[in-house]
Amino acid sequence: MNGNRARHVSEAEWGGAEWTNLSGPKLARPARHFKRARRPSARTAEGAKDRRPTITMSSSMSASSDLSKSVRDKYMCLPQGDKVQVTYIWIDGTGEGLRCKTRTLDSEPKGIKDVPEWNFDGSSTYQAEGSNSDMYLIPVCLFRDPFTLDPNKLVLCEVLKYNRKSAETNLRSSCCQVMEQAGHSHPWFGMEQEYSLLGIDKHPFGWPKNGYPGPQGELCHLLILDRCLVLRWHCPISLLPSPAGPYYCGVGADKVYGRDIVECHYKACLYAGVKIAGTNAEVMPSQWEFQVGPCEGIAMGDHLWMARFLLHRVCEDFGVVATLDPKPMTGNWNGAGCHTNFSTEAMRNQGGLQHIEEAIEKLGKRHSYHIRMYDPKGGADNSRRLTGSHETSSIHEFSAGVANRSASIRIPRQVGQDGCGYFEDRRPAANCDPYAVTEAITRTCVLNETEPLPVPSGEVP
Structure with missing residues (x-):
């Protein structure tokens, strides 16, 4: 390396590196482009206030997970005659x-x-006052019960x-x-549900009790070559993270946590x-995704809500919690989304790309409306996730591109x-709420609605 010594920068220094001017002229003082990690002082060691979050571990499993499933199985095998159990879900x-x-019920x-x-x-469910508390349950979609088995049902x-x-x-x-109203266009949806x-x-399942797993991005090494900073992976040198x-x-056990839950x-x-299409481990450890x-039309919301119910019930048996928080861990970790794939019959047929581009143009004109519809808090939850980093677009800007996972809308290659x-x-x-998402997309792309809706107070404009 022409006599220049390459110095590997520590992970602490990597966390504070400032990525500027990497491909520009030689730097007079390369040290300006990263911040050295300070050694803990005696004062810190003696109990000075540490700004890092303190994680107190109690138990990663619930009390219900300790109950003997073999005892339960003995009773679940008992005959139930002509009677049928139906579980109502809302x-x-x-x-x-x-x-x-x-x-x-008396019959199946x-x-x-x-x-x-x-x-x-x-x-008792945040839906009524005690003085007038009765609410009606109207069955809309029937499924088989995988926990108590046929002939029992989930509705x-x-x-x-x-x-x-x-x-x-x-x-x-x-x-x-x-x-x-949009039935003539035969709108199809596919939703990719991420969860942690x-x-x-x-505390994230499988993570170290008092710390964090290895970084979700490839650990890079900083080197000083010719008084300039460059990045080196285990592959050829690149100047981009x-x-x-x-x-x-x-x-592998060191890379994925909770596969048993996912497969069950x-x-x-x-x-x-449920029309589940697949599953995979996600970018953040203990984060997973399934596709429905x-x-x-309306079946998209029905099937995704039932898939969510089944996820929570399976996790209950394992004593683990599945969270749909869009940003469960702050810092350099991916958030969780529910990417929604959409097409109409015209888009799926020959020449459909033109219809796709027209729909994207319509979406761009109603960006703020869609942001309000895409999380239960009118955009407040998504503001923690849609930052322009970690494979997301900025919540304040609309963008589209082919194979671009940092855009608002991605057209597959x-x-x-x-x-x-x-x-x-x-x-x-x-x-x-998949009903809100699919309704918003259909209103904009199929029914050609253009009027912006009023922004409720406290929501992201």
């Missing part, structure tokens, strides 16, 4: 949480019309208030109306009849080559 007043309760329901309406105490329900009007968090009703696994103490890391689609959830979805679709297919909206947060 979205609670948070717009994110799910609730359920079970009743006995063959269709949704065979499942009677029911009611529940809305004052997804809409929630109506005492006057039989939709509850505030029942977004399915308006979505269904929009899908009926946590212990009961809310690499997003590559060991966890995405990883294999996958099988539960298949048994239930393609589904036409194969679609660009074929001239038809679908596009991916990468803005929805992991905790979005």
Whole structure:
């Protein structure tokens, strides 16, 4: 190396490096381009206030996970005669949480019309006052029960208030109306649900008890060559940071945490009849993704909500928590989204790329409206995730591109080559309501709505 000594910079220095002027002229003082990690002083060691978060570990598993499953299995094998258990599932007043309760029917329901309406105490689910708490459960979609097995069922329900009007968090009703209006275009959706696994103490599942796993990006080495900073991987020298890391689609006990949960959830979805399309480990350790679709119209929301219910129930058996928080860990870690793939019949046919481009132009004109619809808090949750980093676009800007995972809208490269297919909206947060997302996309791209909706106070404009 022409007599110049290469110095490997520590991981602490790497964390504070300032990436400026890397490819410019030689630097008079290369040390300006990274900050040295200070040695802990005696004062710090003696108990000075440490700004790093303190993580107190109690137990990564819940008490229910310690119960003997073999004892449970003995009872689950008992015959139940002609009776059938039907579990009613609904979205609670948070717009994110799910609730359920079970009743006995005299015979197996063959269709949704065979499942009677029911009611529940809305004052205990943030949906009503105690003085007028009865809420109606209206069955809308029937699935097989993978926990108690056939002939038992799971049924997804809409929630109506005492006057039989939709509850505030029942977004399915308006979505269904929009899908009926757009039925002629045959809108298809596929949603990629990302989630993170946590212990009961809310510490990421599988992470070190008092620290963090290795970085999600390839650990690079800084070297000073010819008084300039360059980056070197285990591959040829590059001047751009690499997003590559060991966890995405990883294999091995040191790279993925919780695969048993993922595989059990996958099988539960298949048994239930959920249109699950696949699954993979994500960029952040203990973060996973499953895909649901393609589904036409209202079925997208029905199947994704049921897949979420099954995920939470499987995690319950393992004593682990699945969170849909869009940014469960601050710092240099990926957030969690629910990328939504969309197409109409015209987009899927020959020459469909033109229709895709027209739809993207419409989306760009209503960016702020879609941001408000893409998380339960009107954009506040997504503002922590859509920063322009970690494979996201900026929440304040609309962008589109072919094979660009840092854009608001991505057109898959194969679609660009074929001239038809679908596009991916990468803005929805992991905790979005799929009814709200699919309704918004359909309103803009199919029904050609252009009027902006008023911004509620406290929401991201």
